[in-house]
Amino acid sequence: MGRKIDDLFSGLGRIMNGFIVCFLAVPLIVTAVMAFDARSYLGPLPPPALSTRWFSKFFSDDYFLRGLGVSLELALITVCFSVCIGVITAVALARSNSRARELMTTLFLSPLIVPPVVTGFAILIFLSKLGVVNGFARLLCGHLIITIPYTIRATLNGVLGIDKSLTEAALTLGARERHAFWDITFPLARTGIICGGIFAFVVSLDDVAISIMLTDAKTYTLPVALVSSMRANFDLTLAAVSVLLMGLTLALILVLEKTVGLNQVIGQGTFR
Amino acid sequence: MKRAPSLFFYLPAGLVFSVFFWLPLAGLLLESFRPFTPGRVGAVTDAPLTLANYEELLTPSFLEFFTQTLRISLFASLVGLVFSFTLAYWITRRMSPRGRAIAIGFFVSLMFLSVLVRTYALELTFGAAGPFRAMLLSVGIYPNSRGYIEILVAAGLLHYIVPLATLTLLTTIQNVDPRLFDAAQTLGAPGWRAHLSITLPLSRDGLLAAFLFSFAFSISAFVIPMILGKGRVLFVSNLIYNRFSEIADFPSGAAISVVLFAVSITIVYVTTRYVNRREAV
Numbered sequence: 001m002g003r004k005i006d007d008l009f010s011g012l013g014r015i016m017n018g019f020i021v022c023f024l025a026v027p028l029i030v031t032a033v034m035a036f037d038a039r040s041y042l043g044p045l046p047p048p049a050l051s052t053r054w055f056s057k058f059f060s061d062d063y064f065l066r067g068l069g070v071s072l073e074l075a076l077i078t079v080c081f082s083v084c085i086g087v088i089t090a091v092a093l094a095r096s097n098s099r100a101r102e103l104m105t106t107l108f109l110s111p112l113i114v115p116p117v118v119t120g121f122a123i124l125i126f127l128s129k130l131g132v133v134n135g136f137a138r139l140l141c142g143h144l145i146i147t148i149p150y151t152i153r154a155t156l157n158g159v160l161g162i163d164k165s166l167t168e169a170a171l172t173l174g175a176r177e178r179h180a181f182w183d184i185t186f187p188l189a190r191t192g193i194i195c196g197g198i199f200a201f202v203v204s205l206d207d208v209a210i211s212i213m214l215t216d217a218k219t220y221t222l223p224v225a226l227v228s229s230m231r232a233n234f235d236l237t238l239a240a241v242s243v244l245l246m247g248l249t250l251a252l253i254l255v256l257e258k259t260v261g262l263n264q265v266i267g268q269g270t271f272r
Numbered sequence: 273m274k275r276a277p278s279l280f281f282y283l284p285a286g287l288v289f290s291v292f293f294w295l296p297l298a299g300l301l302l303e304s305f306r307p308f309t310p311g312r313v314g315a316v317t318d319a320p321l322t323l324a325n326y327e328e329l330l331t332p333s334f335l336e337f338f339t340q341t342l343r344i345s346l347f348a349s350l351v352g353l354v355f356s357f358t359l360a361y362w363i364t365r366r367m368s369p370r371g372r373a374i375a376i377g378f379f380v381s382l383m384f385l386s387v388l389v390r391t392y393a394l395e396l397t398f399g400a401a402g403p404f405r406a407m408l409l410s411v412g413i414y415p416n417s418r419g420y421i422e423i424l425v426a427a428g429l430l431h432y433i434v435p436l437a438t439l440t441l442l443t444t445i446q447n448v449d450p451r452l453f454d455a456a457q458t459l460g461a462p463g464w465r466a467h468l469s470i471t472l473p474l475s476r477d478g479l480l481a482a483f484l485f486s487f488a489f490s491i492s493a494f495v496i497p498m499i500l501g502k503g504r505v506l507f508v509s510n511l512i513y514n515r516f517s518e519i520a521d522f523p524s525g526a527a528i529s530v531v532l533f534a535v536s537i538t539i540v541y542v543t544t545r546y547v548n549r550r551e552a553v
């Protein structure tokens with residue numbers, strides 16, 4: 001009797017898992033196929049003919065290209081600042097005693113639990129009171145706030161994982177503290193720093209909720225441009241952009257796997 | 273061995289966070305108590321303080337937005353938890369090392385994939401004009417009905433929740449000693465009972481953490497309900513944005529923000545306290 005129930009549950013679990021994997025993968029596959037659809041309307045699958053017309057349409061559309069330019073520039077500048085600030089803060093956190101560290105970590109990770117729309121709206125009200133109307137400056141402020149928690153957390157994990165005796169040995173052997181940092185701490189924390197940088201890049205490139213509040217007429221990010229054209233009309237240029245972004249994600253994952261290893265990203269348990 | 277003072281190192285982040293985060297949040301709280309002047313962007317600087325913006329939130333039409341957000345979020349988080357737990361268990365205990373590596377690669381890739389892209393993909397595939405339209409209509413489901421749109425919004429949330437919760441739960445399940453389960457079976461317990469009395473209780477903290485994270489993510493979701501909800505299902509976040517973009521009513525938007533903020537913080541606080549208390553025992 002027990003056996004039969006077990007088999008039933010195990011079968012049900014298997015079916016459910018298959019269903020979830022399909023649910024996760026099928027929309028992405030459908031989008032990838034539709035991006036190459038030669039028809040000018042949304043028709044049933046599979047498409048009768050393939051073409052790259054939606055890709056060329058994207059690359060000849062000034063509205064999207066402008067957004068792409070702003071997004072990439074913003075993401076790169078954000079990552080630079082965010083990584084620098086993250087590393088400095090992580091070093092400070094690692095040096096503090098555990099109580100101060102706990103308090104400061106909570107403070108600096110707090111943007112992760114505040115709903116992004118609230119953060120965006122608060123920054124919008126504040127900066128418009130100050131008279132800051134430059135779209136790029138406003139976007140940079142918002143993006144720094146949502147990316148720094150990731151760089152701090154990733155770097156801190158890297159720094160805390162370093163055996164303290166290594167730094168102490170260097171100091172005992174006569175190295176100055178600055179040298180000990182650049183020769184010991186920094187190389188060992190590198191994986192954490194890279195991880196944090198990649199997270200910051202992805203978060204900055206994908207954000208809608210904050211950016212949509214802080215854009216101006218000329219400075220808008222690609223996701224904001226995509227959202228507004230998604231609400232206006234449903235054409236397959238967006239599917240083409242999605243395919244490009246999927247490609248970018250895969251490239252980032254490969255970089256991550258080569259430099260850090262995916263297991264490092266998710267952590268490991270005891271009984272594998 | 274002279275150590276540079278830590279305070280100095282806190283300066284850059286402290287400065288950025290004070291000016292662009294903590295001060296704005298304080299300003300938001302203040303703004304929420306100001307009266308709204310139609311046609312003016314932001315409240316008058318020295319206007320008298322008022323509770324009117326909060327009183328407005330107590331009307332049934334506003335409460336409806338909050339209950340709707342909480343209802344759909346709760347549904348998505350619970351379903352996501354069941355899905356993720358079965359997936360994580362399957363990956364940890366039933367798959368070969370190679371299969372496990374592929375599965376982990378798949379979920380990490382999904383986690384890094386743009387939410388906007390996934391939301392668009394769901395709309396394209398399951399939306400009113402998608403390839404499954406005829407199939408849906410033939411089983412009597414109308415892609416423009418309210419129920420279907422609500423399920424679609426929940427599906428959008430699930431597409432984000434499941435990969436992340438699965439990755440979180442992998443570690444949890446890896447920390448449950450499989451020998452305990454084997455022992456229970458050897459002693460005569462059928463598999464389902466062994467799971468109920470061993471695997472689930474031992475994974476409780478991980479499950480709770482995954483639920484907390486899913487629920488907090490869901491109630492503050494913005495793009496997912498904005499695109500999949502098509503204006504018919506609105507989350508609190510969308511309401512805040514509409515206050516700003518449609519009527520430029522900053523004080524009211526601020527009041528809604530403060531409430532959403534308070535709800536999120538409470539959820540995080542309560543659950544962290546609960547998990548910590550259990551760890552301390």
